[in-house]
Amino acid sequence: MAATILLVEDEPGIQELVKFNLSQAGHAVMCADSAEQALMITRETLPDLMLLDWMLPGMSGIELARIFRTDVRMKQVPIIMLTARGDERDKVLGLETGADDYITKPFSPRELSARIKAVLRRRAPQMTEDRVEVRGLSLDPVSHRVIGNNVALELGPTEFRLLHFMMTHPERVYSRAQLLDHVWGDHVFVEERTVDVHIRRLRLALEVSGHEDLIETVRGAGYRLSAQS
Amino acid sequence: MAATILLVEDEPGIQELVKFNLSQAGHAVMCADSAEQALMITRETLPDLMLLDWMLPGMSGIELARIFRTDVRMKQVPIIMLTARGDERDKVLGLETGADDYITKPFSPRELSARIKAVLRRRAPQMTEDRVEVRGLSLDPVSHRVIGNNVALELGPTEFRLLHFMMTHPERVYSRAQLLDHVWGDHVFVEERTVDVHIRRLRLALEVSGHEDLIETVRGAGYRLSAQS
DNA sequence: TATCATATGACAAGAAAATGACAAGAAAAT
DNA sequence: ATTTTCTTGTCATTTTCTTGTCATATGATA
Numbered sequence: 001m002a003a004t005i006l007l008v009e010d011e012p013g014i015q016e017l018v019k020f021n022l023s024q025a026g027h028a029v030m031c032a033d034s035a036e037q038a039l040m041i042t043r044e045t046l047p048d049l050m051l052l053d054w055m056l057p058g059m060s061g062i063e064l065a066r067i068f069r070t071d072v073r074m075k076q077v078p079i080i081m082l083t084a085r086g087d088e089r090d091k092v093l094g095l096e097t098g099a100d101d102y103i104t105k106p107f108s109p110r111e112l113s114a115r116i117k118a119v120l121r122r123r124a125p126q127m128t129e130d131r132v133e134v135r136g137l138s139l140d141p142v143s144h145r146v147i148g149n150n151v152a153l154e155l156g157p158t159e160f161r162l163l164h165f166m167m168t169h170p171e172r173v174y175s176r177a178q179l180l181d182h183v184w185g186d187h188v189f190v191e192e193r194t195v196d197v198h199i200r201r202l203r204l205a206l207e208v209s210g211h212e213d214l215i216e217t218v219r220g221a222g223y224r225l226s227a228q229s
Numbered sequence: 230m231a232a233t234i235l236l237v238e239d240e241p242g243i244q245e246l247v248k249f250n251l252s253q254a255g256h257a258v259m260c261a262d263s264a265e266q267a268l269m270i271t272r273e274t275l276p277d278l279m280l281l282d283w284m285l286p287g288m289s290g291i292e293l294a295r296i297f298r299t300d301v302r303m304k305q306v307p308i309i310m311l312t313a314r315g316d317e318r319d320k321v322l323g324l325e326t327g328a329d330d331y332i333t334k335p336f337s338p339r340e341l342s343a344r345i346k347a348v349l350r351r352r353a354p355q356m357t358e359d360r361v362e363v364r365g366l367s368l369d370p371v372s373h374r375v376i377g378n379n380v381a382l383e384l385g386p387t388e389f390r391l392l393h394f395m396m397t398h399p400e401r402v403y404s405r406a407q408l409l410d411h412v413w414g415d416h417v418f419v420e421e422r423t424v425d426v427h428i429r430r431l432r433l434a435l436e437v438s439g440h441e442d443l444i445e446t447v448r449g450a451g452y453r454l455s456a457q458s
Numbered sequence: 459t460a461t462c463a464t465a466t467g468a469c470a471a472g473a474a475a476a477t478g479a480c481a482a483g484a485a486a487a488t
Numbered sequence: 489a490t491t492t493t494c495t496t497g498t499c500a501t502t503t504t505c506t507t508g509t510c511a512t513a514t515g516a517t518a
Contacts, residue, residue: 100302101272102272111418114418115418117418118415118416118418142400142401142402143400143401143402143453144402144447144450144453145400156448156505156506156507157448157449157450157506157507158506158507190507190508190509191508191509191510193464193508193509193510194507194508194509196463196464196465196466197465197466197507197508197509198507198508199464199465200464200465200466201507217463217464217465219463219464219516219517220462220463385494385495385496386495386496387495387496419496419497419498420497420498420499422475422497422498422499423496423497423498425474425475425476425477426476426477426496426497426498427496427497428475428476429475429476429477430496446474446475446476448474448475448504448505448506449473449474449506
């Protein structure tokens with residue numbers, strides 16, 4: 001659960017403290033002591049989450065949050081507000097600007113990291129939930145099941161993703177590099193030949209219901225899932 | 230069928246009336262007289278359902294609904310719109326925004342509670358008092374009993390809730406994070422691995438009647454209750 | 459045939475899940 | 489109020505499953 005966190009806090013003491021705790025928890029921390037600086041930093045690297053103090057010199061935390069929420073690029077960065085105890089009433093009002101959660105100072109490291117975890121956890125992207133079906137082979141992302149001719153097939157996580165991708169993009173050749181990008185993710189360093197191995201594993205799994213010929217090898221180009229019999 | 234319901238309604242008379250009826254029906258009611266206040270309340274406790282007046286001072290009901298639907302955390306809270314007498318345009322718009330149902334004022338307490346029940350049944354079946362049965366295992370929320378093949382099973386509170394949730398949402402994989410949100414509650418901070426432990430405890434309890442294989446592990450994805458034999 | 463691309467089998471490192479044990483806390487009983 | 493019994497969340501450990509890579513076999517192509 002290591003994330004890049006942007007901490008916006010003007011008080012040096014608290015900044016240090018929080019920074020220490022977050023680092024301890026394995027996060028990469030970037031610090032800013034003003035909203036303006038936060039914006040600059042954000043231009044460079046988009047954080048996975050922002051911890052934002054309410055009271056800041058210059059532009060207030062609320063204003064910064066509002067800017068974040070209107071900007072396409074930063075719109076989806078979760079924000080946790082840090083508010084001082086006491087004047088919760090006003091501050092809570094500001095939460096409608098789109099903070100995901102808030103913590104009142106003082107807070108324990110434990111609570112902080114728990115909230116961070118909870119907020120991050122909800123931001124997990126979910127893929128399409130539509131069931132795909134090709135030549136008697138059906139894959140259901142919701143139940144995470146693959147059934148070929150009424151036989152349940154067993155495939156590992158990677159094979160599942162691979163099949164899902166190919167079933168949703170049939171009749172089209174994908175090079176190993178493209179498959180790596182789409183199925184593994186584009187910043188993964190993996191040998192291209194590895195794709196071969198997974199294709200084989202996938203075919204092996206599909207053999208149970210006789211769907212192994214669904215995936216065709218296109219020599220010199222890559223692989224293709226063919227819908228025609 | 231006790232649910233936590235957030236009522237957003239600016240007119241004091243109606244607010245009181247509805248509040249009374251809902252409490253009568255055994256629900257926990259939270260009231261807000263503006264969209265802004267509703268958002269504040271929601272930060273604290275996520276309701277099981279929101280009753281939302283169309284016309285509100287400040288931010289309108291529609292806008293609030295829209296915010297709910299884009300927020301990861303509130304996305305799944307069912308919304309019932311309260312609209313003044315049947316303007317079809319409103320209805321359509323309301324439903325498009327993601328309301329689950331709408332009621333036109335004036336409405337009878339009877340109708341209100343019927344619709345609430347219907348919506349909950351659809352969106353949050355584990356909130357209802359209906360008995361669930363899967364492959365010879367039956368769970369009755371009313372008597373708080375679980376019986377598998379005529380054998381009474383003993384399970385702790387958390388295991389009971391976990392099983393109830395999974396039985397009302399079969400054939401669907403839930404990640405640990407999702408299970409935490411649905412079974413533990415969304416403001417609870419617990420390690421994801423804890424889910425594993427409770428799944429194990431649940432399986433252990435189900436072993437007595439041989440239903441332990443009902444709960445399947447989907448590696449890399451989460452857990453699933455399988456309805457098929 | 460010589461060469462290149464793909465298939466296949468094996469394997470070790472690593473990730474994910476299952477399991478057992480434990481202490482703090484809540485609830486119930488006294 | 490105190491003791492006893494359960495429940496819960498977390499950790500450390502073990503077990504099981506995945507995955508990327510390599511070496512080698514097989515097959516296509518020129």
